[in-house]
Amino acid sequence: MNRRICVGLASFGMSGKVFHGPLLHHHANFTIKRIVERSKDEAPTLYPDSIVSRSFDDLLGDDDIELLIVNTPDQTHCELVKKALQAGKHVVVEKPFTQTVAQGEELVALAREKRLMLTVFQNRRWDADFLTVQEVVKKKMLGRLVDFESHFDRYRYAIQPDTWKEQAEAGAGLLYNLGSHMIDQALVLFGMPEAVTALTRIVRNRGEVDDWYDIKLHYLELIVSTRSSYLVRELGPRYILHGTLGSFIKHGLDPQEEALKQGKVPGGADWGKESQEWWGLLNTEVNGTQRKVIVESKPGNYSAFYTDVYDCIVHHTKPPVDPEDALNVIRIIEAAKRSNEERRTVTLGEE
Numbered sequence: 001m002n003r004r005i006c007v008g009l010a011s012f013g014m015s016g017k018v019f020h021g022p023l024l025h026h027h028a029n030f031t032i033k034r035i036v037e038r039s040k041d042e043a044p045t046l047y048p049d050s051i052v053s054r055s056f057d058d059l060l061g062d063d064d065i066e067l068l069i070v071n072t073p074d075q076t077h078c079e080l081v082k083k084a085l086q087a088g089k090h091v092v093v094e095k096p097f098t099q100t101v102a103q104g105e106e107l108v109a110l111a112r113e114k115r116l117m118l119t120v121f122q123n124r125r126w127d128a129d130f131l132t133v134q135e136v137v138k139k140k141m142l143g144r145l146v147d148f149e150s151h152f153d154r155y156r157y158a159i160q161p162d163t164w165k166e167q168a169e170a171g172a173g174l175l176y177n178l179g180s181h182m183i184d185q186a187l188v189l190f191g192m193p194e195a196v197t198a199l200t201r202i203v204r205n206r207g208e209v210d211d212w213y214d215i216k217l218h219y220l221e222l223i224v225s226t227r228s229s230y231l232v233r234e235l236g237p238r239y240i241l242h243g244t245l246g247s248f249i250k251h252g253l254d255p256q257e258e259a260l261k262q263g264k265v266p267g268g269a270d271w272g273k274e275s276q277e278w279w280g281l282l283n284t285e286v287n288g289t290q291r292k293v294i295v296e297s298k299p300g301n302y303s304a305f306y307t308d309v310y311d312c313i314v315h316h317t318k319p320p321v322d323p324e325d326a327l328n329v330i331r332i333i334e335a336a337k338r339s340n341e342e343r344r345t346v347t348l349g350e351e
Helices: 014-025 056-060 074-086 101-114 128-138 179-190 256-261 303-315 323-342
Strands: 005-009 030-036 051-053 065-070 090-094 118-121 145-151 195-201 212-218 223-229 239-243 247-250 280-286 289-295
Touching: 005 014, 005 303, 014 030, 014 065, 014 118, 014 256, 014 303, 030 056, 030 065, 056 065, 056 074, 065 074, 065 303, 074 090, 074 101, 090 303, 101 118, 101 323, 118 303, 118 323, 128 179, 128 239, 128 247, 128 280, 145 179, 179 212, 179 223, 179 323, 195 323, 212 323
Parallel strands: 005 030, 005 065, 030 051, 065 090, 090 118, 145 223
Antiparallel strands: 145 239, 195 212, 212 223, 239 247, 247 280, 280 289
């Protein structure tokens, strides 16, 4: 019989309520023992068997808890992950991993020293659209890929008051927020690039943090473009791929986040499936003959992340997201910031 792992959830904001709470609660091998709420008492409504704690230290001091979920504001990640590892806890930390490469290197070294699992919740690796694109690339359906473009756009003109996500001093911004997802996906597909060219902007009135970016990752025979903006009301394609044999165009966004927001239970035969209207268009060539077909999307599966977390802790398999991979995302973000500031292409590894 599989043993259950006791979990402490460091925050019950959006990510705790929508992602980590439901995914852990509906996984047979995890028990959420403690949830940190600084002043409210909302958690017991959803998780009556969990204990509301008022501080992160309560999680550290509970010997039953093996795994801590650090889903607190970005600027706290390094400090809290370090405390958790020093207390002998395995750690899942929300993206972005850290705010600097130096912070990430310190945490990776500490986890290795303590022989503890450290992984980052890059859930967009398990999006339906990305899993489908991954298959198109892996099977070389477009021949040699020459141009890859991904968009993650939203319309959010209003500046939400009293939130760290809109405050410059918190180190926030779209580049760290959605950029960490898009860069991670690019690295999963193609590995580290040779160079980075990036522009970031503040496009909303009274905005303090970047809310628009255009990042180009340079590979030997391929250019990868990742773009995001908070001022896109009419969405275009999510992915655009061009190669020597044809193109693949994909609209829509993985349905899992919306399903979780509606309180739907993860899992089941139809979980993560996109409706047919969002399936991608493949226009390519097979044995010299042009083919234009609709490609059914692969189902998304965020639950796979925590299945891999369990296997890593119990069976000593690889973590779902290697912290070194997450550290490379921060390296790209730092290069993108430098490229924007200096208005030039930054070669990775340069002094």
